[in-house]
Amino acid sequence: MTLPVKLDHCVVCVSDWERSNAFYRDVLGATVVPRPAGGYAYRFGDAQLNLHGPGVNPTEVARLPVRPGNSDLCFEWQGPIAEAVAHLERCGVAIEAGPTRRFGARGEGTSVYFRDPDGSLLEFISYAAA
Numbered sequence: 583m584t585l586p587v588k589l590d591h592c593v594v595c596v597s598d599w600e601r602s603n604a605f606y607r608d609v610l611g612a613t614v615v616p617r618p619a620g621g622y623a624y625r626f627g628d629a630q631l632n633l634h635g636p637g638v639n640p641t642e643v644a645r646l647p648v649r650p651g652n653s654d655l656c657f658e659w660q661g662p663i664a665e666a667v668a669h670l671e672r673c674g675v676a677i678e679a680g681p682t683r684r685f686g687a688r689g690e691g692t693s694v695y696f697r698d699p700d701g702s703l704l705e706f707i708s709y710a711a712a
Contacts, residue, residue: 591623593634594632595635595652596699597636599636601699612631621634621638652702656704658687658688660710663710675696676696678703682694
């Protein structure tokens with residue numbers, strides 16, 4: 583049975599707003615959204631990354647709070663993976679692994695792995711033909 587559910591947001595923790603805002607805006611194309619209670623969120627179309635960071639006291643629901651560097655997120659690159667690699671190189675972001683074949687939300691793809699300024703593992707996956 584399919585339920586009327588889709589991913590709305592997830593949470594990462596950052597240690598420096600200015601540095602992280604620039605990285606997620608410039609490298610990942612996020613819209614940086616100031617939050618009413620302080621801090622920011624990063625929007626990607628109709629999905630969002632909520633952020634825990636300096637001066638933000640997150641609601642205490644999680645058993646283990648998100649810490650800087652302990653997230654692992656994948657973003658779809660809508661084009662050939664070679665373009666993602668070139669983009670990361672232009673941005674001065676080191677590629678940690680790949681390109682390599684991976685299985686994502688749309689099936690087989692090709693991925694490259696890199697890290698945000700706090701060390702969280704990030705991935706671009708492309709489903710475009712090589």
